[in-house]
Amino acid sequence: MTTLDAPAERTLTLRETGPATRGTRPDEVVIAVSPAFGDPFTQTIVGVPHAEVLRQLMAGIEEQGVGVRVVRVWGTADLAAVSHIAARLSGSGVSVGLLSRGTAMIHQKDLPRLSNLELFPQSPLLDAPVFRAIGSNAAQYAKGQSPQPVPTRNDQMARPRWQAKAALLHLKEFECIRADAGPVELEVTISR
Amino acid sequence: MTAVAPRPTEQARRSLRTEALEARPVNLDGFVEEWPEKGLVAMESDFDPQPSVRVADGVITELDGRARADFDFMDSFIADHAIDVATTEASMALPSVQIARMLIDPGVSRAEVIAVTRGLTPAKVLDVVKLMNVVEIMQGMQKMRARRTPANQAHSTSARDNPLQVAVDAAEGALRGFAELETTLGVVRYAPLVAIALQVGGQVGRGGVLTQCALEEATELELGMRGITAYAETISIYGTESVFVDGDDTPWSKTFLASAYASRGIKMRFTSGTGSEVQMGNAEGRSMLYLEIRCILMAKGAGVQGLQNGSISCIGVPGAVPGGIRAVAAENLVASMMDLECASGNDQSFSHSAMRRTARMLPQLLPGTDFVCSGYSAVPNSDNMFAGSNFDTDDYDDWNTIQRDLQVDGGLRHVREPEVLAVRAKAARVLQALFEHLELPRITDEEVEAATYANSSNDYPFRDVLADLTGAQQVMDRGVTGLDLVRGLEATGFHDVAENLLTVLRQRVSGDLLQTAAVLTADFTPLSAINDANDYAGPGTGYRLQGERWEELKKLRHVTSATDPETEVD
Numbered sequence: 001m002t003t004l005d006a007p008a009e010r011t012l013t014l015r016e017t018g019p020a021t022r023g024t025r026p027d028e029v030v031i032a033v034s035p036a037f038g039d040p041f042t043q044t045i046v047g048v049p050h051a052e053v054l055r056q057l058m059a060g061i062e063e064q065g066v067g068v069r070v071v072r073v074w075g076t077a078d079l080a081a082v083s084h085i086a087a088r089l090s091g092s093g094v095s096v097g098l099l100s101r102g103t104a105m106i107h108q109k110d111l112p113r114l115s116n117l118e119l120f121p122q123s124p125l126l127d128a129p130v131f132r133a134i135g136s137n138a139a140q141y142a143k144g145q146s147p148q149p150v151p152t153r154n155d156q157m158a159r160p161r162w163q164a165k166a167a168l169l170h171l172k173e174f175e176c177i178r179a180d181a182g183p184v185e186l187e188v189t190i191s192r
Numbered sequence: 193m194t195a196v197a198p199r200p201t202e203q204a205r206r207s208l209r210t211e212a213l214e215a216r217p218v219n220l221d222g223f224v225e226e227w228p229e230k231g232l233v234a235m236e237s238d239f240d241p242q243p244s245v246r247v248a249d250g251v252i253t254e255l256d257g258r259a260r261a262d263f264d265f266m267d268s269f270i271a272d273h274a275i276d277v278a279t280t281e282a283s284m285a286l287p288s289v290q291i292a293r294m295l296i297d298p299g300v301s302r303a304e305v306i307a308v309t310r311g312l313t314p315a316k317v318l319d320v321v322k323l324m325n326v327v328e329i330m331q332g333m334q335k336m337r338a339r340r341t342p343a344n345q346a347h348s349t350s351a352r353d354n355p356l357q358v359a360v361d362a363a364e365g366a367l368r369g370f371a372e373l374e375t376t377l378g379v380v381r382y383a384p385l386v387a388i389a390l391q392v393g394g395q396v397g398r399g400g401v402l403t404q405c406a407l408e409e410a411t412e413l414e415l416g417m418r419g420i421t422a423y424a425e426t427i428s429i430y431g432t433e434s435v436f437v438d439g440d441d442t443p444w445s446k447t448f449l450a451s452a453y454a455s456r457g458i459k460m461r462f463t464s465g466t467g468s469e470v471q472m473g474n475a476e477g478r479s480m481l482y483l484e485i486r487c488i489l490m491a492k493g494a495g496v497q498g499l500q501n502g503s504i505s506c507i508g509v510p511g512a513v514p515g516g517i518r519a520v521a522a523e524n525l526v527a528s529m530m531d532l533e534c535a536s537g538n539d540q541s542f543s544h545s546a547m548r549r550t551a552r553m554l555p556q557l558l559p560g561t562d563f564v565c566s567g568y569s570a571v572p573n574s575d576n577m578f579a580g581s582n583f584d585t586d587d588y589d590d591w592n593t594i595q596r597d598l599q600v601d602g603g604l605r606h607v608r609e610p611e612v613l614a615v616r617a618k619a620a621r622v623l624q625a626l627f628e629h630l631e632l633p634r635i636t637d638e639e640v641e642a643a644t645y646a647n648s649s650n651d652y653p654f655r656d657v658l659a660d661l662t663g664a665q666q667v668m669d670r671g672v673t674g675l676d677l678v679r680g681l682e683a684t685g686f687h688d689v690a691e692n693l694l695t696v697l698r699q700r701v702s703g704d705l706l707q708t709a710a711v712l713t714a715d716f717t718p719l720s721a722i723n724d725a726n727d728y729a730g731p732g733t734g735y736r737l738q739g740e741r742w743e744e745l746k747k748l749r750h751v752t753s754a755t756d757p758e759t760e761v762d
Contacts, residue, residue: 156541156573156580157220163508164224164232167471171230174473 012051013189014038020071020183023091028067029138031057032086032183034077035176036100044102045123045162045169048131051190056128057096058188060135066092066142068135070188074181077173080114083107085183092142096134101169102126106138117141118149124162125153217544224512231475231483234466234510234519235322240482243316245284250277256315264433266486269443273493276310283311292323295332295529298730302335309529314485317529321481321522326555329521334559335728336528338498338721339709340735342560344603345535346370346570348390349577352649353382355660356623356635357571359393360643361585363619364612365570366397368588369604371711372535374425374567376406376577383407384667385632385660387420388677389623392689396619399692400712402459402705406578409449416458419674419697423459423705425500425535425566429490430464431483434474447494454495457700459710461498461533462491466519467509480510481519485526492530497708499527500566502537502556505579511542511552521555528561533709533721539567541580549582550594557594557602560735562709564602572648585647595745601737606747608762617644625684630672632663 014033023030031054043049054070061068071089073082083097083105093109094117102123105116118137120126133150140147213219228237246254252271253260263271276283291308294300309317324332346365350357362373375390377383387405394401405415406426415421429446430436436443446462453460464487466480475483484501491499503510503520510516520537527534536556543549556564568591569581576584583591592606620643624635633656642652674697681690695716699705705712707720728734737745751761 154579156576157544159505159508159541159579160511160543161220161222161508163222163471163506164512165222167467167473167509168224168227168232170473171227171232171470 009192010049010051010055011191012038012042012049012054013191014070014072015187015189016072016184017187018185020089020185022089023069025067025091027065027142028069028091029061029135029142030086030090030095031068031070032073032082032089032095032097033070033186034079034082034099034173035072035074035178036077036173037072037098040176041100041169041173044100044126045165046102046127048102048127050100052128053098053102053131054188055190056131057098057135060132061139064136064139064143066139070186071183072186073183074178075183077170077177079103079105080107080116083116084109084113087111089183090142094138094142096138099123100173101166104131104134106134106141108141120150120152122153122155122158123166124158125155217546218548220544221548222508222512226513228479229477231470231478231480232509232513233479234513234515235318235479235481235522236515237479237482239477240318240479241315243284243313243319245275245280245313247277247281252277252280256313265436265442266431266433266490269493270314270486270489274489275313279307280311280313283308284313284316288316288319289323291320292328295320295324295336295525296328298335298728298733301729302726305336305529306531310531314482314489317485317489317526318479318482321526324522326518326521329518329525330555330559332525333521333528333555333561334734335726336525337559337561337726338528338531338533339562339711339719340724340726341719342601342603342735343371343563343711344369344568345372345374345539345563345566347375347539347567347576347578347581348373348393348570349375349377349575350386350571350649351378351575351577352652352655353378353386353577354649354652354655355382355385355389356620356639356643356655357575357646357649357652358386359389359396359623360616360619360646361571362390362393362401362403363397363615366394366401367607367611367615368570370401370568370570371603372402372404372423372563373570374404374406378577379657379661380407381661382664383411383415384420384664384672387415388626388667391420391422391674391693392623392626392677392681393619395689395692395696396622397615398714399688400696400714400716402696402712413449413452416453417456418672419700420672420677422696422699424453425461426463427460428463429487430468431478431486432469432474432476434476435469435472438472438474443490443494450494450496454706457703457706459705460496461500461535462487462494462496463500463504464488464491465501465503465506465537466516466523467503467506471506471509480516481522484523488523488526488530488532492532496532497706497710498533498535498562500535500537501527502539502566504537504566505540507537507540507542517552517555520552524556524561531708533562535563535566536561538565538582540578540582541573542582553582558598558600560601575649589749592745592748596748599737599742601735601741601745605744606749613644620644622681622684622686622689625686626677626680629680629684630667630676632666633659
């Protein structure tokens with residue numbers, strides 16, 4: 001089981017600035033968050049604050065000298081769909097999709113929707129360093145490199161502890177879907 | 193705009209008792225409140241349909257409040273293939289309480305109950321089992337289990353996909369009593385080598401053990417057709433049309449797959465379980481048990497002989513809601529009362545609490561089921577590639593002691609260390625010789641020695657994975673079959689193992705393993721609901737743990753001798 005150090009408490013502000021558009025910079029990664037990310041949910045299934053998740057992902061991308069945009073997908077909470085929509089918005093074609101409970105995926109626009117570059121299915125095992133590594137790898141793919149995949153973890157006791165909560169979070173996230181709303185651009189402010 | 197401020201955390205003083213309780217393993221388990229509108233509820237939901245049936249011109253025109261025009265494909269399949277149209281109106285007219293009482297009444301035979309249950313709709317079946325508490329569910333299971341003699345099934349896998357580990361742990365598992373062994377992979381390309389190792393190791397431990405390899409469906413079928421595996425189990429079905437379609441499947445496609453196995457005389461069962469639909473977000477507002485009952489009827493309609501159920505890989509979902517483990521016991525009973533073989537779960541990591549793990553399996557162990565566990569981990573859980581089981585090798589002595597305490601047969605027995613070492617060493621040597629004969633990557637003497645005394649995959653020398661994967665591909669490319677394995681075993685001087693494997697393969701010609709709940713005994717007699725029908729009819733009848741088998745189960749690792757209390761019984 002992952003032990004999480006209490007991260008610094010930060011405030012996350014996500015302001016919608018308009019419909020998400022296709023990027024023109026070839027050196028950018030688009031992060032797409034799911035409908036309930038940040039509101040009403042504030043943390044992943046194991047309590048990593050959403051502010052921390054985004055901060056680490058963005059830092060991981062920026063450390064590679066790559067630009068980052070953040071969008072929210074309203075129309076679905078299916079991780080493959082969220083990630084693929086973002087990949088098609090991304091100037092580099094590379095995206096990171098995120099569900100509120102923490103499940104994440106690196107996607108690329110030319111891959112089939114149900115495929116991916118890297119998938120992180122066990123949300124309870126994703127902590128701040130993993131999110132930073134995911135950001136870093138996504139940026140490296142955007143630069144045309146082939147990074148070593150982020151090591152995946154496995155915990156057989158994740159099922160008894162987290163499976164039902166994951167189902168509950170999934171159902172709640174589904175309720176936040178706005179089927180007729182397109183993806184929107186987000187301005188992200190993370191402050192103490 | 194959304195803004196998320198940190199939540200204040202207050203540190204109130206806690207009692208020392210609370211701290212002690214907080215530290216208990218059970219508090220690492222996850223529990224959630226019910227949400228019936230979304231199907232996050234075990235078996236008592238106002239949103240489940242009411243039982244009803246209408247028949248016109250020999251066709252069911254209404255099922256559980258839905259007219260034929262509004263049927264989804266599960267309704268259509270169940271109405272057209274699972275429910276006996278001739279008897280359904282009479283069966284449905286019986287009050288649920290009467291059917292529930294028939295289930296536990298020793299004066300009513302299993303056949304009489306089945307004559308009624310074959311005409312019931314899913315909602316009616318739910319209505320019946322909702323009347324039963326866990327003790328009544330167990331009483332029902334004791335009578336309704338298809339095979340008279342209970343059995344058990346094991347997982348034999350390796351965290352490194354090491355075929356040698358799978359072979360020797362299969363051999364030990366077979367020796368300890370498992371009637372079926374299954375494996376699966378971390379790296380799927382390893383499958384042909386690991387499936388061969390499982391098959392061969394199993395036949396070293398005890399002739400007649402049946403093996404399967406859980407894989408993507410086409411490869412699983414191919415290995416079965418080649419005779420590298422003896423049965424198939426991981427053919428998943430779901431209780432709602434939307435989840436079925438999500439997996440690019442329908443009841444008809446699964447039925448087609450089932451008939452492919454039957455065409456070659458290969459035993460197979462479907463897999464389903466409570467919680468899968470809500471886990472995938474498409475429970476359509478029905479309770480977990482209602483949806484599982486639809487799966488059970490679908491399996492029956494497909495004509496398969498059996499079902500693995502008991503939530504299986506979604507056990508964390510029913511395990512987290514009130515009454516969830518009662519619902520799991522009920523789904524096992526429903527499979528049995530539909531005259532299907534029931535491989536009854538207890539095969540995935542369920543709880544951090546040893547007490548809770550044990551309580552969860554009592555409804556299957558005490559009455560006995562066709563396979564009490566549909567995957568007891570015959571390797572340490574750290575090596576379990578099915579993501580961990582409710583029981584593993586560390587629990588062998590506990591399991592044997594519980595059998596002895598309660599005088600129940602859970603399918604296992606204590607085996608003395610010299611015998612265990614002997615079959616492990618032999619299985620390793622057999623696989624070594626067979627790999628050499630088939631020109632597969634070499635197994636060294638050092639590996640054989642390590643395998644004999646090993647506990648987990650960490651105790652083995654590393655193998656050359658790339659060479660193994662090349663060898664695995666060659667097995668597929670060269671079209672190696674079960675018969676090639678028999679030939680190789682004979683050629684390398686292991687006549688007895690060759691004979692065992694050949695006898696298992698011959699079963700697919702006779703088709704005896706297609707009978708409900710079939711297993712093979714040590715002398716290769718098929719034991720099924722045909723020749724070992726459950727004849728429980730109250731105290732003193734049915735399967736009783738007695739005679740030679742009871743003497744065997746009295747043995748444990750440490751029992752003080754009554755003759756000479758300074759020594760232990762050997």
